[in-house]
Amino acid sequence: MAHLSSGYDIKQVCAGLAKAWEFLSGEERGFAQAITRKAALAFTEFSYFMPIKMTADQRTGGMGVLIERPDARGVAAHMFGTEIACLQEADLHDACAEVCNLFSDCVALHISGNSDIHMGLPFLASQAVYDQIAAQSTVEAVYVSRSRNAQLYVVEYHIFSQPH
Amino acid sequence: MSTVPIQLPSPLRFLVVDDSRAIQAIVRRAILHCGYSPIEVETALDGDQALDLIETFKPDLVITDWHMPKVSGLEMVQALRQLGHQDVRVGFVTTERTPALLEEAISNGALFILHKPFDDAELVAVVANAVKDLVGEAPAVSDSTAASTPNAAPALMLRKGEEPISHAAMQLLLLGRLGNIPFRLIPHEKMVLEALTTNNLLGLYAAKDVKGVYAIAVMDANAVCMVGGGAARMLPNDVRALMATGLPSTVMMDKANEFLRAAAVSLSESAVSSATEVTMAKASVVKNTFAKLAAVLSQQGQRSDFRLAIPGYGEGRMAFFVMTS
Numbered sequence: 001m002a003h004l005s006s007g008y009d010i011k012q013v014c015a016g017l018a019k020a021w022e023f024l025s026g027e028e029r030g031f032a033q034a035i036t037r038k039a040a041l042a043f044t045e046f047s048y049f050m051p052i053k054m055t056a057d058q059r060t061g062g063m064g065v066l067i068e069r070p071d072a073r074g075v076a077a078h079m080f081g082t083e084i085a086c087l088q089e090a091d092l093h094d095a096c097a098e099v100c101n102l103f104s105d106c107v108a109l110h111i112s113g114n115s116d117i118h119m120g121l122p123f124l125a126s127q128a129v130y131d132q133i134a135a136q137s138t139v140e141a142v143y144v145s146r147s148r149n150a151q152l153y154v155v156e157y158h159i160f161s162q163p164h
Numbered sequence: 165m166s167t168v169p170i171q172l173p174s175p176l177r178f179l180v181v182d183d184s185r186a187i188q189a190i191v192r193r194a195i196l197h198c199g200y201s202p203i204e205v206e207t208a209l210d211g212d213q214a215l216d217l218i219e220t221f222k223p224d225l226v227i228t229d230w231h232m233p234k235v236s237g238l239e240m241v242q243a244l245r246q247l248g249h250q251d252v253r254v255g256f257v258t259t260e261r262t263p264a265l266l267e268e269a270i271s272n273g274a275l276f277i278l279h280k281p282f283d284d285a286e287l288v289a290v291v292a293n294a295v296k297d298l299v300g301e302a303p304a305v306s307d308s309t310a311a312s313t314p315n316a317a318p319a320l321m322l323r324k325g326e327e328p329i330s331h332a333a334m335q336l337l338l339l340g341r342l343g344n345i346p347f348r349l350i351p352h353e354k355m356v357l358e359a360l361t362t363n364n365l366l367g368l369y370a371a372k373d374v375k376g377v378y379a380i381a382v383m384d385a386n387a388v389c390m391v392g393g394g395a396a397r398m399l400p401n402d403v404r405a406l407m408a409t410g411l412p413s414t415v416m417m418d419k420a421n422e423f424l425r426a427a428a429v430s431l432s433e434s435a436v437s438s439a440t441e442v443t444m445a446k447a448s449v450v451k452n453t454f455a456k457l458a459a460v461l462s463q464q465g466q467r468s469d470f471r472l473a474i475p476g477y478g479e480g481r482m483a484f485f486v487m488t489s
Contacts, residue, residue, distance in 0.1 A: 079186035080186055094184055098186055101184075101280075102280055116262045118262075119259070120231075121183075
């Protein structure tokens with residue numbers, strides 16, 4: 001799978017992530033490429049995964065989006081147009097799945113070049129599934145955004161074999 | 165800016181189909197501010213549910229996601245047509261970008277394909293275009309601040325906070341030219357000299373009571389081919405071939421000229437005085453080495469830059485500048 005370190009415009013990816021986050025959460029926040037790749041292993045309770053397949057060479061990959069509870073609550077409140085206190089747990093998961101969807105699209109747009117790319121549906125990864133993905137893949141790039149009380153990671157994986 | 169809702173004799177019905185309730189909520193909020201009243205909105209979590217609801221709710225417009233469990237948005241539209249519902253209007257709000265799939269949606273009668281993330285104004289623009297023949301007129305937009313300004317400031321100034329041509333206004337302009345051809349419009353990516361094509365179309369605009377040039381439009385050759393070729397309903401292969409040469413055909417140039425002329429209306433609307441009438445004085449092809457082009461492109465403010473992407477065609481750039489000196 002093509003990856004970002006091979007000359008794709010990191011600034012454009014980060015700008016795309018920031019725009020998607022603002023659309024979903026109403027919050028302006030910067031994104032940057034993380035130097036360390038250890039962040040890929042930072043499992044959170046809202047760890048979503050999007051399977052991706054490059055049509056041209058049939059290689060598979062995926063995006064991990066790791067969201068901490070304060071961000072999950074903030075983005076869900078904005079999307080549903082309601083107070084945080086009124087949110088149900090299912091609302092947080094609904095919103096985080098859509099964050100994964102849009103973030104995956106942002107990164108995929110830049111890694112795909114002129115090739116068609118097929119994205120699946122985002123799914124919530126359990127600790128076990130997440131560990132399995134991490135063990136059976138390589139991390140191509142990590143993007144991070146930090147606020148006062150939470151950090152948000154977007155991880156581009158190259159998968160050797162998927163858990164399902 | 166405030167929108168004055170148009171009162172309709174019967175409710176305008178929208179069906180929002182998305183497996184995310186959170187996205188349903190975002191789309192619903194945007195629709196409720198689209199400038200028509202009364203409005204009824206129903207929601208479905210997938211294409212299967214939507215097909216059931218369409219029978220009973222009879223929506224005027226279905227706004228659907230693409231990727232959903234069970235029945236996808238495209239499968240739902242195909243099923244609708246197979247069931248004989250040729251008249252049900254459908255538009256997509258999606259992250260799907262595969263040209264062949266987008267073309268399939270269009271061939272099944274999709275009226276628009278809006279990519280997420282979107283501005284509310286973009287959704288309102290495509291919705292208004294999709295239902296315009298049902299409601300008779302587009303929602304009016306008033307600007308009480310501008311209307312109450314007794315003495316207009318010099319016409320070289322734009323309304324506070326406004327761009328020469330807003331994203332929503334450009335979306336509408338392109339919808340008028342491209343019809344059902346799906347496109348993506350990305351604002352705020354500055355046109356730079358280094359990325360210009362060799363030949364570019366330059367439009368010069370004059371404004372009543374303003375001496376000299378009021379505004380300048382620059383379309384690179386790709387944008388001319390895409391807007392001109394799209395407006396002339398040329399085949400994607402033909403458009404791509406001419407884009408590769410960097411030399412738009414005569415019909416493309418004519419259509420691009422018409423587009424720039426139509427853009428004058430949007431330039432008039434953004435001028436500080438609502439009475440400022442902007443017209444296109446001249447359009448001509450200039451090389452990227454044209455001396456004044458560098459000065460225009462280096463202008464910092466009072467500019468609107470757009471990247472236009474059309475599946476099957478490619479990408480082009482255009483920018484509009486209200487002259488500051």
